[in-house]
Amino acid sequence: MIHQVLMGCGDFSVRLRPDTPDVVIDAIGSGDLLVVTPTRLADATDRATVLGQARYTGRLDTFTGDRLAMSGQSVLCYLGDGDNPSRGSFLVGSPITGPKTFSQFVTAAFAAGNRKGGLSLGSAFSSPATVINGDQIADTEATRDAFNRFCKIVGAEYRVNADGTFDWGAPGVLWKSGVNIDTLLMTTCDGDDVDINALRVTRWSVTHEMADAIGAVYVRGSGGAVSLNGYYYFVDFSGAGFWAPSKVVTASTSDAGECSAIGAAVLAEAHTGHFQIQATVDCDDVGQYFTGGQPGDWVSLYDERNRLKDVANSGVYKGRTILPLNTHRVIEWTVPLRRQGVYVIQMAGNSSVPQFTNSVLDLSEFFEAETTDPTLVLSTSNPMTLTDAVTGARY
């Protein structure tokens, strides 16, 4: 089971069959990398081949049950641990100072001397040009916290691909969005069209929760405060007009503009309440449809009974008129290990200087295949909240 989260570490677990030879079990060590490929590879003899085909790469953290059950988190944890974000890479040693764009900040963070766990710089996708003061991204923070805070303020996102490259940029460009959306989630569909990847949804779980919704934000910064009003959606008790709960948040910045940006982001996320949409799909390899083989892309949703339709947006799927909603993106998913290839890249060397070997261990015939269907979690907005940006990631 692989649980992946947009800009999060997620987690995974693999269980080996009880009749797995001990020589295989003994060969797997904590800290090794677990690599999942869409199918078992015939030529999976070296690390480069396996990583080149990888859908997912995770770090093995935990062994239980006679070392048959293994779990860990995605390699994004090299930038900052999922449970303990301050544990991971950090920027001490070459603090990043002065005004920076996110691209400049990322480049500096990946410069020689900074700890990034061997992840390598990938590509920028229209990264926002907004400049903020690098001093506020203190050198005491883990890299992932720093990235997340920066992203929150300038509206950028990033991903760590299964091959260990780091891509970043504007969300709408880094991921498929708008006219580039090519994946459709629909109940009554039967396979891909010429120009549409169609995933058949076997179960929708749609919940609209208004209890957490806020309509106004008061951002208390270190040097002042910003108040943002915007949305009124509950009926006022007097019967006249409308009302909405407000929220007070504390930001560590003194810059009024940044406070406003944070407030606006909070408001944009929270004013509609939470649409919690989950879709269970019938698919063996969900990752093939998504950029980087991971959650992040916007998709088309179409289900009339669940109000997932947009009467201002019509399309044609196999000759049929559909009115899909294009405003949602996949932010998280749980994918079972069914018939994928599963490999372990082993660590070798002495205890002081371990490194990954070039040979890989093929677990494809030893893992317990799971029988569940993949479940996708959808959202209309950035899944991170202000809490994430200020105090560290949730995931």
Add this chain to the structure above:
Amino acid sequence: MSVQFGRCGIDVALDEASSLSIGRRVGSSSAGRVAGEDDVTLSGWILTATQSDAFAARQQMLGHMDNQWEPQIPFLSGVDVDASGYLVPVSADVSSVLGVSYQGSGKYGFQYRVTGQRTAASSMPRLQARLSGALRPNAHSAVLADTTPWHGYASSALGYAFGARGDTAATRVGPGGTWNHLYSAQAYQDGFATWTSPPASYYDMAAYFSAGSPLRTVVGRQFDAATNRVLWEIGNGLFKIGPGSGTGLLTFTMPVAATPSVWGTPIVLDVGWWGGAWFRFGTPSITNVSVVYNAPELCIVRLTVTTLLAGVSSFYVVDIAVRRGDRGAVVTVKAPVNRKWGMGFNATTGCSQTLIHGNGTGIRVTADDGDHNRMHIFTSAANTVDLVNGRCYNFAGTGQQTFYVVGEVGGSTSAVQDTSTTLQSNFFVAQNESQRVVLP
């Protein structure tokens, strides 16, 4: 005693079905069914005059079992009124078709046992059509105000209701019968229509796909496409489309305007792309036909078409969508590569250009044909027209393009719901309809 089960028996003469049994059950409620409704079991023999009729009836019966587009179907017994109604198909146990005649009777057939669950209100529930509409994306500056959404339903419908929407009622008549046709002044139509229909008239004015020789209605999606890829028909009783011949891909047939119960002369249509000359790449060949959607309110087939392009076989798909009560079909062409898609008449046909906001939307035959009708080919994309030969194509290469091939029955004297302008505004609202049985 006769039994009709869904569409099983349409186009096939069933000679005998020997028993019908109904069991009661107290069940739990789930979508489409209601607690305390009945289980229905129908069993016996279906006997037909020919073996191929028996094969067709068997396909129709089995087709209902996995046709997700048609969740409830009517069933009928000739004996007991209470034994007619609507049910959710559950399972069918069907024997092989007899290789020899049944007990020397000269008839062929198969033994069957089908079960289903009765729907709410049993014999006369409400039928509900969920209608959704949106402006069709177009290159003609057409806006919502230019659209005329519509809904077609059987004239046998009782108590049709669509709310107070200021809709206009009209009728359309074709060889299949008379259809009620409701069109709206609303910018788009989005809502629910409900009506009651006796099981016997449920399939009045239904969209259908049929195949074989003679043509027999196909239920669900399974049919012998290998044998019948150029032996099929899609229609709704108001018009029909079948495979063409030679360089023409399709034939389109409308009623004779003066005697609408009679089919007129088929018109051969081309579908392809501009390549410096129309279809200079040869003769298109329908290599596969697949049923994409098969319900009374909407029927869609996908043709896989192969043609030779500079000696290399090249393919595209043509989706033909027919709604109940429509005068024409929405035809979508898609391919993995961008092409300058177009449609036109196979025979030289003088046309004039149709316009909206000064932008060309397609072509209209200039003079009434021998049946006093005029064909139209509309497209939502920017297009160039060849008014001498009667073609319209898009000079910008695209991966897909949508056309509306429709007949203006009556030509210059057509009724208001069938005029060129109305048909055009029908096209610019992309409507979706799905139907199921609900509580009255």
